[in-house]
Amino acid sequence: MSVRSYAICPVSDKKVNERVARINGIFTALLLIIAVSLHSVIPVVFLTIDFFLRASQYSDYSLIAIASKSIVRNLGLNENIINAGPKIFAARIGFIFSFLIIISFLLNSGLLIAILSSTLLLFSALEGFFGYCVACEIYPYVYHLLYKEKIQ
Numbered sequence: 001m002s003v004r005s006y007a008i009c010p011v012s013d014k015k016v017n018e019r020v021a022r023i024n025g026i027f028t029a030l031l032l033i034i035a036v037s038l039h040s041v042i043p044v045v046f047l048t049i050d051f052f053l054r055a056s057q058y059s060d061y062s063l064i065a066i067a068s069k070s071i072v073r074n075l076g077l078n079e080n081i082i083n084a085g086p087k088i089f090a091a092r093i094g095f096i097f098s099f100l101i102i103i104s105f106l107l108n109s110g111l112l113i114a115i116l117s118s119t120l121l122l123f124s125a126l127e128g129f130f131g132y133c134v135a136c137e138i139y140p141y142v143y144h145l146l147y148k149e150k151i152q
Helices: 018-038 041-056 065-077 085-106 110-130 134-146
Strands: 015-017 080-085
Touching: 015 018, 018 065, 018 080, 018 085, 018 110, 041 065, 041 085, 065 080, 080 085, 085 110, 085 134, 110 134
Parallel strands: none
Antiparallel strands: 015 080
C-alpha cells in the first residue's frame, strides 16, 4: 500500500475561503521576490510572523489574510469555502521555511537563501496561480513519518 492510503489531508473544524488562500499565496510569492531582489531579510521576517499567525489560533491577526479578504470582498469574488486543515498545515510549512530563510540570511548563505526562497516561492505560486496545494501532497508523508508505529 502507498503512504497516501494511510493518511488524508489534515482536517480541521475551521473553514476558509479558497480565494483568500490563493491570494495569500500570491502575496507570499511577491514578498519573497522583494526579499531576494533587495537582499533584505525584513520581508521574510514579516512573512515568518504572518505564517505563525496563520498557523495558530491567531489567524484573524494575519495582515496578509486581512488584505486578501479585503481584495476578495472588493473584487466581489464568489466564496469557495474549504476545510482549513491543509491551509493551516501549509502555513506551518511556510513558517518553517521562512524561519530557515532568516537563519540563512544571518549566516550570510546566499545559496541556502536562494534554495529555500525558491522552494517557498514555487509552493506559494502554485497555490496562488493554480490552486495547487503542495502541503496536501506532502502531508501524508509527514504523517507517515510521525505516526509510523501507529500505522503498522
